[in-house]
Amino acid sequence: MNGGAYGSGRSGRGVNGAGPRFLSNAAVRNLCIMPAIGLLIVFNVFPLLASLGISFTDYNPIIDASPRFVGMENYRDLLDGPRQEVWKAFSRTGALVLVTVGLQTLIGFAVAMLLRRSFRGRGLFTAILLIPMMLSPAVMGSFWRYLFNADYGAINWFLDVRWNWDGSRALSFWAVAIAEVWMWTPFMMLLSLAGLSAIPRTLYEAAEVDRASRWFRFRHITLPLAAPMVLLGVVFRAMDTFRVFDSAMVLNGNLEGQPTTFVSVLLHARGFGGSRSLGEPTALAYLLLIASLALASLVLRYLDHAHGKRGSLNGART
């Protein structure tokens, strides 16, 4: 078939390139791409470059007519300030990632193992377990704030204690950790369940024929075959927890120097407030960007690695 059915007559050439055409391929391509590139430049690249410039100034638009260049002072103050607040925020965030993602993985995988079995109402039960994940983190934070209240909170009542969850340095970190684990364990459960469901039954049948113990089956079949999916969940959760903000902010505010002053909370604390200069918070945002890019590149390397492994496994199977 030639182009007659698609583009003959006034519109020019057909799809096979024969004959004249109103718009060339390049023109159509540019017409589609250029607006997107234009928007990207206006709303992404330009603000990014502008904010990079601001990070080298001591600019407070409320009281300054124009920015004052201060060189690397903002970065130096952040990284080498007397309180070392940025480093502390990064280490707090790291601790939160380790604690919450670890617990989410363990609990999520355990629940997925239970849900893997067939029982009456399994679908409904699974759907109910997913509810926390569907809530907004800010709503979830408000909900937990009531539960943790030292005077009338359900948790103190249940434990029969008078712990001060949001006014105590020791407990406030754990309050955020508990809320995060409650909210995101279903996510890990879901991915674990997907990983577990993909394991061929024939492997278990073969192991049973060989009279392999339960532990052996778990250690050598379940765990290695479910691991890629679970690890993918761990990577996503780690990245997400690294930028945790909503729950910590709602549960414990945005004050600096607290056990819940994670990196994003610190950025909010420095960036918002009437008298704040934009320079230092912008510099902090760039430090966060660099850390996120480093983390993202690690994730991409892992995904490439996992993809290569799966490819080689499929190759071996065929």
Added chain:
Amino acid sequence: MSGLRLAVLSGLALMAGLTACGSRQNSPEIRILWAEWRPSDALAELGKLYQAKTGVAVTVVKKSWDGAFGDAAFSEFRNRDDNYDIIIGDSQWMGLGVVGGHYLELTEWMKANLKLDELEPAALKWYCEYPKGGARYYAVPCEADAIAWAYRKDLFEDPGHRAGFTRFLQANKISPAFPLAPPQSWEQLALIALYFKQAVPGMAGLVMPTSRNYDMATMSFEPVMWSFGGEFGDYVTNKVAIDSRGTVEALRFYTGLMQSTSPGGRNMGYGEVAAEFIAGRAAMACNFFAFFPAIADPGNNPDFHDKTGFFNSPGHMGADGTFRRAAALGGQGMSINAHIQVERQERAKAFLKWFSETPTQQLWAEKGGFPSNKTVVASQAFRNAAPYNPLFGEAFQLMRDFWSVPEYDDMMKSCQREFCAVFQDGADPQTAVRQIQAEHEAILRKRGRIQ
């Protein structure tokens, strides 16, 4: 009808519509930005009276306290916008508004049009003047406010508790003894609070705003600090002076008060303090006057509205023999947006003048506002209108405020973090105060306010 005629008619209709919209926009209006709370509702009601009198509509744009109010004001400043004619900003914003050129200077206009001697001097100083001591004014007082205390009269007047309190003082070898009544000194307040904490199971002796958020812990600590001789610094020269024996002693004393609060009392916001008191779980509650109407409202506080009394912050006898007493200032002044046209500025000035007149201030008080007009504050009508009103005149004599330089927010955050570290987490008061001193000096030096 031909296509051409249809097009012409449509165009005319569109123009008529646009003209109508334009004329509506040109009708005289004063737009006021304020927080969303009871006083802004009262101001909106006053605005209706003003419209009936002058034909100028008054629109009070209310934004929530949890950030939206500040965001709207600072966004207006940043963009040099003219969305609002009048901004009713926190007293601490004065430096931002003035140094940034966002508040119109009103010094000469106020001298010519207002009776300045009719205003409480504290209101003129803290809500209108910048820099302090400079006699240059950028606002007229709107809602005056201060930190004071509510207490459970029924418990204080109960004979059983009075006898129990006497025994408590004897058991603790407190001399001289004093009656179970609104305390005169911070030490008396601490003992009364401790008594109720021990005597009534499940009840806190006191609750105070102690939250890490915004300015809460600092506001409730300020009266103690000033009473013990501590200071933030000199607001005229910007010399920082928080690192003093008085501040350290005050911080130790304030931390001691925590033993009498509720389990959640170490991190409590203004609203939570009021809620705790209304729920009957505290014998005394420290809060701004602006929260007292809710406490005295039978609809809002059905169990204890008529069993509640009020008192101003007590004082402390210093080692130098001076008895000091102070109240942390809240409230706001009305400033005119410097970025609006002259015609709008004049319209806003006319409203400010009307609002400041004694009859309007009386109306303001009747609608629940706290006035700064001496005649109104001293009037029997005002004093009898609410159980806490008689204290308000005295509160003006005690009022003091935080820094109002443009860097106030950085300085407030430093105080909040270090004060909370002491009374919530047991940090050393001396170390905390030294840290604040160093940070405040660094903040002011960075911006060239001190050498």
